[in-house]
Amino acid sequence: MQDYANRSANLGANLAANLSVLVVDPNPGMRTSLQNMLNQAGIGKVEYAVNAGTAIKQLGKRAYDVILCEYDLGGPAGDGQDGQQLLEDLRHHRLITASTIFIMLTSEGVYDKVVSAAELTPTDYVLKPFTTEMLGGRIKRALERRTALLPVWQLAAQGKQFDAIRACTTAAIASPRYALDFLRLKAELHVSVGEHGDAAAIYRKVLAERPLGWAGLGLARTMLAQGQVEEARATLEQLVQANPRLMAAYDLLARCHEQLGATADAQKVLEEAVSISPHMVRRLRKLGEVALENGDAEAAEKSFRQVVTKARYSEFRNPEDHVNLVRALVTRGDVAQASGVIRDLERSLRGSANADACKAYSSALLHDRMGNTSAAIAELANAAGAARAGSGLSSNLRIGLAQACLAHRMDEQASNVMLSVAHDVASPVTVDQAMNVFVRAGRPDLADGMGQQLRAQAQILLGVADEKRNMGDVRGAVQTLLEALHIAPGNLQVIVAVAGGILRQVHELGWDHALGEVASEQIERLRAMDPGHPRLTALIAELQQAKRKYGISG
Incomplete structure (x- = not known):
């Protein structure tokens, strides 16, 4: 001390x-x-x-x-x-x-x-x-x-x-003097390593002494992380009532409503938050997205117009905001204003593949609304090409682009766009969800084709990982294995390779909590899929040995 x-x-x-x-x-x-x-x-x-x-x-x-x-x-x-x-x-x-x-x-x-x-x-x-x-x-x-x-x-x-x-x-x-600060920081650190129960215990201890908003919010976050969505929702509703200016509670409550399928309630909560604190760009963007999902084009237009205006001078402007505003305007039938938004996008954000993709996709939406099918197809082709060349486009935009391509029987372009989603390790969209885009569109043949391509690419990545490991690049090998896992999450060979590669890195370079969690998850998946697998017992032993070596509980 x-x-x-x-x-x-x-x-x-x-x-x-x-x-x-x-x-x-x-x-x-x-x-x-x-x-x-x-x-x-x-x-x-x-x-x-x-x-x-x-x-x-x-x-x-x-x-x-x-x-x-x-x-x-x-x-x-x-x-x-x-x-x-x-x-x-x-x-x-x-x-x-x-x-x-x-x-x-x-x-x-x-x-x-x-x-x-x-x-x-x-x-x-x-x-x-x-x-x-x-x-x-x-x-x-x-x-x-x-x-x-x-x-x-x-x-x-x-x-x-x-x-x-x-x-x-x-x-x-x-x-x-800073005891509460350290308790809060300690709880956040527990959350960062996945120890949500330990974090919840701290938040409950604080709340038992003082009804502090941050502790209630933290407790709700741990509930949500543990799948206790209803409990989190109830906790947040009480928290908002007691702390009407705790704005992050509204955002989390809206997420709970979304997970429970109550998107109308999510929109209502976000609208209430915006009425109290109207300048937060990311909340306005989220409100616009939820309103679009609910078919409320008027509310979506209002939100996205504010987002575009407020973000105009940001160094991190996102051309997708213009696309979403165009979507809302096209849905409302306001083609004149939609055209103006597209011109603004082209004028103020030109020069990047992402902006080119967004401009072409927006133009396609407008042409579709006006009945110009051939022009829409040409712009979708441009958008798909630019989307492959760019990086940083959201999964939601790429999925929307792929769906638009499918509606015009542009199979190759749709497949290429969805492959880019599947390859994006940072994307929240799983490979199964990506392939389900084709299934929902009545094209299971395209889903099968995409699955075959991804399995073949995963095999190639396994070979690349072996080469990196043989050259002594243990970290590089693990990163390549994680890419293979992302595109082929149910492949037994990939699962075994990922668990083994991570444990090798841990043994040589020290414990990494995030990777340790991945190794544990893959071992459990292997146990469920093939309890008699010849590598299972050894992998379990290696994981337990690594945890003992580095003093990791559990």
Whole structure:
């Protein structure tokens, strides 16, 4: 415990002496004022960004200890992202870490903006005008908390989650002022390694003492992760009633409704959340998607129009937002506005394969609505070709594109698009779900053909993995095996190879929780599919030996 306290104190002293600050503010007078305040507080390493785009470029090159960000970044003309939208991008794209101190500065007292910024958990939210002492005090308190938590964050960043969990217990004793922070962090670490029951026990312990919103939300997340969807829904409904501004609870509640098949209820929950906090782009996008699924084209159009408008100045604009807006407009029969959206997409996002695919797909939707079948077929061919060349397109868009191709008997293009979905390891769509797209379209022959191709490709990947392993590239071999597993999840040969390859890597390079979970799952799958398999007993023994070696419970 004393070692931890000493280490934290040393870290705090070193960081205070070398604190780096990024000021994000379009106003030169305010930048100068903040520079003077920071200098008076003993902070000399100050850099500037005049807007969100500049800030993202700078954060892509280096990290800062503190970010002081003006909320109203767009200035009087409103021609740019605001601070809330910037923070949303930084969190989502992981350009800042848990240890980054982010302080929002604003004179805006508008309720919905304050809620929208606060739900993204900036470290602090400071209303203008403020004094040097006030700003310095806020930074000092944030730095003290960061110093206490930093050793645990560093262990987690190094992939040492179990060490980080143990460190939380020690650190809470050394720094009782932050005991709740360490409990919360410990629960999140348990979740990160799949120990949802341990996390739930912590959340329940906290809730037994104090009805804290984050603990209720965390408990609901563990329930959902364990398949207890009804229990999670009930917990979240009570949580929202007691904490109507806990915005993440609405998002999770909507997901519960979706999993229970109640998409109308999901839409209602998201609409309520948007009415409270109307500036979160990703929630607006989700509301649009659910509304489209429910056939509510009017609500979908309203949401996607806001998404396109709010994301206009983001460095991470997504051309799929334009596609979804076109879908809503075409469904409503508004071809004139749909044409305008397509022109905007072409003008503002040209130059990437993804944008080309989205533009061609949107044009095909419009031509279909107008009865121009030959033009629609030509644009679908363009979209399918661009989708194969691009990367990062969502599975939902590619599935929609494949379905449109199937509707026009464009079998080859549909198969190629769905193969790209099947090969995407990051996709939430399984191979069975991908092939079911063909089955639902009345084309089981295409599903069979796709299955044959994937099985043949999996065999090739097994050979590539063998070559990598023979060359000493154990990690590379495992990654290739995981690709084979993704495209052929029910193949016994692949299952055995994946489990064995992971255990070999663990033996040579150390325990990796995520891979260990995959190995356990594949061994259990092998047991279910072929309990007499000659490799099963040996694989079970290897896994148990690895867990004992690295002190892994279970």
